[in-house]
Amino acid sequence: MQVLQAPSSPHLSIQTSKPPHLTWGLLPSVSVNSSPFSTLHFSLHSQKDQRLLWSPHKRFTSRAASVEDAVGDSSVSTGTAEGDVLKALSQIIDPDFGTDIVTCGFVKDLQIDEASGEVSFRLELTTPACPIKDMFEQKANEVVAMLPWVKNVKVTMSAQPARPIYAEQLPAGLQTISNIVAVSSCKGGVGKSTVAVNLAYTLADMGARVGIFDADVYGPSLPTMVSPENRLLLMNPEKKTIIPTEYSGVKLVSFGFAGQGRAIMRGPMVSGVINQLLTTTEWGELDYLIIDMPPGTGDIQLTLCQIVPLTAAVIVTTPQKLSFIDVAKGVRMFSKLKVPCVAVVENMCHFDADGKRYYPFGRGSGSQVVQQFGIPHLFDLPIRPTLSASGDSGVPEVVADPQSEVSKIFQNLGVCVVQQCAKIRQQVSTAVTYDKSIKAIKVKVPDSKEEFFLHPATVRRNDRSAQSVDEWTGEQKLQYNDVPEDIEPEEIRPMGNYAVSITWPDGFSQIAPYDQLQMMERLVDDVFEPSVQA
Ligand SMILES: Nc1ncnc2c1ncn2[C@@H]1O[C@H](COP(=O)(O)OP(=O)(O)OP(=O)(O)O)[C@@H](O)[C@H]1O
Numbered sequence: 384m385q386v387l388q389a390p391s392s393p394h395l396s397i398q399t400s401k402p403p404h405l406t407w408g409l410l411p412s413v414s415v416n417s418s419p420f421s422t423l424h425f426s427l428h429s430q431k432d433q434r435l436l437w438s439p440h441k442r443f444t445s446r447a448a449s450v451e452d453a454v455g456d457s458s459v460s461t462g463t464a465e466g467d468v469l470k471a472l473s474q475i476i477d478p479d480f481g482t483d484i485v486t487c488g489f490v491k492d493l494q495i496d497e498a499s500g501e502v503s504f505r506l507e508l509t510t511p512a513c514p515i516k517d518m519f520e521q522k523a524n525e526v527v528a529m530l531p532w533v534k535n536v537k538v539t540m541s542a543q544p545a546r547p548i549y550a551e552q553l554p555a556g557l558q559t560i561s562n563i564v565a566v567s568s569c570k571g572g573v574g575k576s577t578v579a580v581n582l583a584y585t586l587a588d589m590g591a592r593v594g595i596f597d598a599d600v601y602g603p604s605l606p607t608m609v610s611p612e613n614r615l616l617l618m619n620p621e622k623k624t625i626i627p628t629e630y631s632g633v634k635l636v637s638f639g640f641a642g643q644g645r646a647i648m649r650g651p652m653v654s655g656v657i658n659q660l661l662t663t664t665e666w667g668e669l670d671y672l673i674i675d676m677p678p679g680t681g682d683i684q685l686t687l688c689q690i691v692p693l694t695a696a697v698i699v700t701t702p703q704k705l706s707f708i709d710v711a712k713g714v715r716m717f718s719k720l721k722v723p724c725v726a727v728v729e730n731m732c733h734f735d736a737d738g739k740r741y742y743p744f745g746r747g748s749g750s751q752v753v754q755q756f757g758i759p760h761l762f763d764l765p766i767r768p769t770l771s772a773s774g775d776s777g778v779p780e781v782v783a784d785p786q787s788e789v790s791k792i793f794q795n796l797g798v799c800v801v802q803q804c805a806k807i808r809q810q811v812s813t814a815v816t817y818d819k820s821i822k823a824i825k826v827k828v829p830d831s832k833e834e835f836f837l838h839p840a841t842v843r844r845n846d847r848s849a850q851s852v853d854e855w856t857g858e859q860k861l862q863y864n865d866v867p868e869d870i871e872p873e874e875i876r877p878m879g880n881y882a883v884s885i886t887w888p889d890g891f892s893q894i895a896p897y898d899q900l901q902m903m904e905r906l907v908d909d910v911f912e913p914s915v916q917a
Pocket residue numbers: 568570571572573574575576577578599602604678730731764765766767768770771772774775
């Protein structure tokens with residue numbers, strides 16, 4: 384195996400198994416992190432001053448275990464009032480991101496009047512439904528108030544404006560929605576709509592702006608489960624857009640509100656109607672759009688998943704052994720589309736009678752799903768007549784009785800969805816970045832521990848689009864020397880959960896799927912050349 388020095392990155396080297404002149408082909412390469420040795424020692428240093436830029440341990444070194452530790456640290460002044468405030472705040476760690484709130488970019492509008500000791504700032508969180516926003520507010524107040532010169536602290540809380548991770552490629556109707564969550568099941572009648580509706584109202588209760596899209600054209604359940612005053616969708620004749628109806632603060636769109644009853648349509652027609660209904664709706668700013676998916680994993684479901692940039696999926700199942708096979712199909716469909724399944728709800732798992740708990744459908748298929756597919760969360764939802772009755776009455780249980788046992792389960796599901804969506808967004812938006820100081824593209828594939836560096840020219844040369852490779856013959860059109868060795872990306876933007884779009888100085892926009900990036904030659908720290916080669 385050869386190790387080549389990358390000309391533009393003096394502290395990095397390219398690891399490859401081919402001769403130099405072939406190094407820009409799509410080659411399999413060894414992961415830096417696959418060796419326990421390199422995981423322990425791989426690090427990058429600044430060209431200029433040998434400052435440590437990155438190491439697997441770096442982000443953990445400045446963490447404080449608690450506010451008390453933080454205050455201890457912040458007693459050493461940075462020399463400026465602003466520096467002291469930021470230093471104090473940087474000891475508060477967002478547990479979901481594992482990063483401090485200053486690095487997360489939450490601190491905005493910092494104003495300091497040193498003479499009077501007044502400090503004010505805004506904490507802009509990723510979602511208004513953040514389950515620990517009160518903790519952030521309290522700790523931010525505490526750590527800043529403990530600075531010796533501070534007399535008064537004013538913290539205001541806000542949330543980022545609603546927007547998807549990448550808006551440009553989306554239909555206008557979806558450009559102001561932060562997270563789209565599919566609630567899916569592979570069979571009808573397992574309680575998918577019940578979960579979708581109650582999850583949506585739970586998120587709304589947590590402070591989020593929420594919409595529900597009932598994508599079941601054959602048997603829409605939404606008109607039964609909620610009772611909006613206006614039971615018809617309105618049309619904006621000028622813009623030719625659909626205005627959702629609303630119930631208890633949640634925006635609603637369902638074919639059942641289109642005044643057409645149930646539809647008799649073939650698959651492609653259904654996909655067309657769903658697409659039109661979803662993308663021409665004036666949703667306005669939403670933090671979460673819950674999509675009640677049609678049951679199954681056929682063409683309609685696949686098409687819908689391809690049109691909509693889903694952030695995450697929640698799978699609903701029942702405990703029977705047979706359901707496991709169905710759920711597996713659903714998980715595979717989402718996995719193919721790179722949509723993370725964040726939770727499984729095992730519905731109708733038990734009921735209580737005569738002081739005893741009964742499991743009429745058996746036990747354990749949900750936990751089997753969690754184990755086999757690595758889905759992080761499982762929620763057991765009991766059989767409760769109130770849940771069924773509230774579904775039929777048009778008032779979701781979480782609205783009718785927010786303190787009930789079932790409502791508490793939905794609150795836990797809501798927290799899980801909020802945290803997982805925030806994590807996914809953060810992972811996706813920081814998955815591929817360009818580090819100018821070392822002239823390397825850093826890749827951290829979402830949902831994987833793998834982290835590696837690529838030489839920009841290698842990435843550009845490995846473009847597989849029709850502009851670079853003949854679609855029919857596979858002949859390479861872009862030649863090695865067409866790409867300058869010192870090329871640098873102008874912009875890197877995420878494209879859903881599966882790829883990034885990289886804009887180069889010649890205006891070319893390269894779509895680079897993570898799968899492709901993972902196959903390219905990597906830059907490795909030259910300090911460890913010998914051991915990596917061995
Ligand atoms: N845990 C539960 N306890 C009692 N009744 C329930 C429970 N979950 C769902 N139900 C009831 O079961 C019926 C089917 O539920 P729901 O409509 O949510 O299922 P679905 O999977 O969305 O069905 P479809 O695919 O046909 O739309 C409804 O009457 C609902 O109220």
